Amino acid sequence: AQSVSQHNHHVILSEAASLELGCNYSYGGTVNLFWYVQYPGQHLQLLLKYFSGDPLVKGIKVFEAEFIKSKFSFNLRKPSVQWSDTAEYFCAVNKKSGYSTLTFGKGTMLLVSP
Amino acid sequence: GAGVSQSPSNKVTEKGKDVELRCDPISGHTALYWYRQSLGQGLEFLIYFQGNSAPDKSGLPSDRFSAERTGGSVSTLTIQRTQQEDSAVYLCASSLAQRGGQETQYFGPGTRLLVL
Numbered sequence: 362a363q364s365v366s367q368h369n370h371h372v373i374l375s376e377a378a379s380l381e382l383g384c385n386y387s388y389g390g391t392v393n394l395f396w397y398v399q400y401p402g403q404h405l406q407l408l409l410k411y412f413s414g415d416p417l418v419k420g421i422k423v424f425e426a427e428f429i430k431s432k433f434s435f436n437l438r439k440p441s442v443q444w445s446d447t448a449e450y451f452c453a454v455n456k457k458s459g460y461s462t463l464t465f466g467k468g469t470m471l472l473v474s475p
Numbered sequence: 476g477a478g479v480s481q482s483p484s485n486k487v488t489e490k491g492k493d494v495e496l497r498c499d500p501i502s503g504h505t506a507l508y509w510y511r512q513s514l515g516q517g518l519e520f521l522i523y524f525q526g527n528s529a530p531d532k533s534g535l536p537s538d539r540f541s542a543e544r545t546g547g548s549v550s551t552l553t554i555q556r557t558q559q560e561d562s563a564v565y566l567c568a569s570s571l572a573q574r575g576g577q578e579t580q581y582f583g584p585g586t587r588l589l590v591l
Contacts, residue, residue, distance in 0.1 A: 393576045397582075404478070405568075405582040407579050451517065453518075456576060457575045459574060459575075460506070460525050460572055460574060460576070462520050462523050462534075463520070463580060464520070465510075465517045465520075466517055467515065467516060468517050
């Protein structure tokens with residue numbers, strides 16, 4: 362079975378700082394990769410996804426993530442965070458075979474101070 | 476359009492009681508998922524419905540948990556004889572299921588369950 366590891370449970374940054382949230386997965390086959398975000402009081406929503414092609418994917422609000430197959434990683438980045446980026450971020454993976462459910466990491470809580 | 480809705484928003488119950496949680500998926504979505512979100516534990520998959528296929532129940536933690544989906548739409552998650560460790564946020568998601576997993580799941584607001 363696949364698993365997802367997010368290295369940081371809590372991250373605190375000042376506005377305009379750069380962000381990188383780590384995500385590693387374990388699975389021997391080919392996968393799809395996702396980052397979901399949950400803003401305070403809101404539903405979990407998709408931030409970006411990788412299925413195939415260019416390993417650098419861009420999502421909403423200037424977020425991007427890079428799939429490095431050799432490292433089984435899919436780290437999330439943003440060059441300059443804003444107070445409104447305060448949220449919990451979840452990395453997720455599913456298999457490319459048949460119908461497959463998502464396996465989520467435990468999440469990283471990001472707090473951006475103004 | 477309307478998103479995924481769940482009811483109730485909050486549920487407080489006593490240990491040993493049964494509870495039912497409801498999910499209304501996005502109209503036309505063939506797949507429906509239940510997850511459990513506990514503090515510091517991320518999202519734990521519980522059960523998955525896809526069209527008319529038999530549900531994938533591999534994530535249910537015990538036989539006290541069951542779920543059904545009527546008419547390919549509304550789903551109910553039932554927890555019998557609730558225990559304190561069942562306290563969590565129960566999330567429902569739906570999607571237009573795609574072979575190969577290339578789909579976006581849309582989540583509801585969740586039901587926060589507290590077992591006293």
